[in-house]
Amino acid sequence: MAYLLKGVSILGAAPTDLHIVDGVVSDTPEEGAEVIDATGLVALPGLVDVHTHLREPGREDAETVETGSRAAALGGYTAVCAMANTSPVADTAGVVEQVWRLGREAGLVDVQPIGAVTVGLAGKQMAELGAMATSAANVRIFSDDGFCVADPKLMRRALEYVKAFDGVIAQHAEEPRLTEGAQMHEGEVSTRLGLTGWPAVAEEAIIARDVLLAEHVGSRLHVCHVSTAGSVEVLRQAKARGVRVTAEVTPHHLLLTDERAEGYDPVFKVNPPLRTRDDVEALRQALRDGVIDVVATDHAPHAVQDKECEWSYARPGMLGLETALSIVLSVYGPQWDLIADRMSTAPARIAGLTGHGGDLTKAGTPANLTLVDPSVQRVVDPAELASRSRNTPYAGMTLPGRIVATFLRGEATVLDGKAVK
Ligand SMILES: NC(=O)N[C@@H](CC(=O)O)C(=O)O
Numbered sequence: 001m002a003y004l005l006k007g008v009s010i011l012g013a014a015p016t017d018l019h020i021v022d023g024v025v026s027d028t029p030e031e032g033a034e035v036i037d038a039t040g041l042v043a044l045p046g047l048v049d050v051h052t053h054l055r056e057p058g059r060e061d062a063e064t065v066e067t068g069s070r071a072a073a074l075g076g077y078t079a080v081c082a083m084a085n086t087s088p089v090a091d092t093a094g095v096v097e098q099v100w101r102l103g104r105e106a107g108l109v110d111v112q113p114i115g116a117v118t119v120g121l122a123g124k125q126m127a128e129l130g131a132m133a134t135s136a137a138n139v140r141i142f143s144d145d146g147f148c149v150a151d152p153k154l155m156r157r158a159l160e161y162v163k164a165f166d167g168v169i170a171q172h173a174e175e176p177r178l179t180e181g182a183q184m185h186e187g188e189v190s191t192r193l194g195l196t197g198w199p200a201v202a203e204e205a206i207i208a209r210d211v212l213l214a215e216h217v218g219s220r221l222h223v224c225h226v227s228t229a230g231s232v233e234v235l236r237q238a239k240a241r242g243v244r245v246t247a248e249v250t251p252h253h254l255l256l257t258d259e260r261a262e263g264y265d266p267v268f269k270v271n272p273p274l275r276t277r278d279d280v281e282a283l284r285q286a287l288r289d290g291v292i293d294v295v296a297t298d299h300a301p302h303a304v305q306d307k308e309c310e311w312s313y314a315r316p317g318m319l320g321l322e323t324a325l326s327i328v329l330s331v332y333g334p335q336w337d338l339i340a341d342r343m344s345t346a347p348a349r350i351a352g353l354t355g356h357g358g359d360l361t362k363a364g365t366p367a368n369l370t371l372v373d374p375s376v377q378r379v380v381d382p383a384e385l386a387s388r389s390r391n392t393p394y395a396g397m398t399l400p401g402r403i404v405a406t407f408l409r410g411e412a413t414v415l416d417g418k419a420v421k
């Protein structure tokens, strides 16, 4: 299938015609190409998410590789990295290959499995990282996300191990002894609500330790969902020294604060917790500066019974794939170069996904791209989401931007705002 995107604006530039032929961007029009009137639409390289929870195997009631892939495509994504905290845990070549194969079968986005760092995410014994790396799933990112690799010796060994094949350890930075029983950010609001707090230093202390370990080993560290101003300062200093560290921020940490806990609605319960206005400002600035490299959704679908219950029993986590671009647009406005880098090019580089995040003005670039209508305001209706779960914190909010079409290697996965399958 060939396409002609007529009058499209690539990253906000003057309107042009974009030809998609044989899965790549082409200079030459193809006879019989399907013409899409892209007047007023902006083309971005397909978004890449380095932190997605797809829940399969094990919690298919909350999400499957297929439903999560559909949510991703509708959100403008062409690749997602599937977190390892499934059941069974993705800590063997067999499980990562299963997830990878399910992604191929769904065929809506490239699903790149993340492997666990430790067996069963238990933090005791290193998983078979090498076997996962050399499996068909070609794993490059390893993470115990949901849990912190708290043992410094194990963290050091994991960093040493992945160095051989330029892998990266993605750390969920949370010193568990400082967050026992924690329900939300530790501060004024938690005191008022009578909920046990998750202090900022529990995150910052682990990031500080880990950048020193990564520096010592000369290996790659990636910090998941950075949430505090103090973490930003640690990262700023580490990067200035040349430590091989990258970091992500979620859309919700760029927008929402701990005051959302005031109604005790568990839809706002998440790890790390929503922080203060000052933290939000620091995160926004850090993403602009490049101290934080990427936006990652931490899409965390949860079944109704795990969310619609008393706050302290609810699981932490929020949906993200279908709203991420709108949230980022609402925070930054149409800064398309910034958005394309932080949501596509930089995450593709971190994940080693060479076919993604390319330059759409160059012939031969794989046609992984999404078309956005920035003029549309949408009201988020949880019932309309393609995710199998409903735990979006943005229900009823009016947000800018609508994904009109998404292409994976030149094949449409979304057309007219609807998934093609
Ligand atoms: N972010 C969350 O609150 N939850 C995630 C785990 C994680 O990313 O830490 C989940 O798997 O539900």
Ligand SMILES: [Zn+2]
Binding pocket: 145, 146, 147, 172, 224, 225, 271, 272
């Ligand atoms: Zn996490």
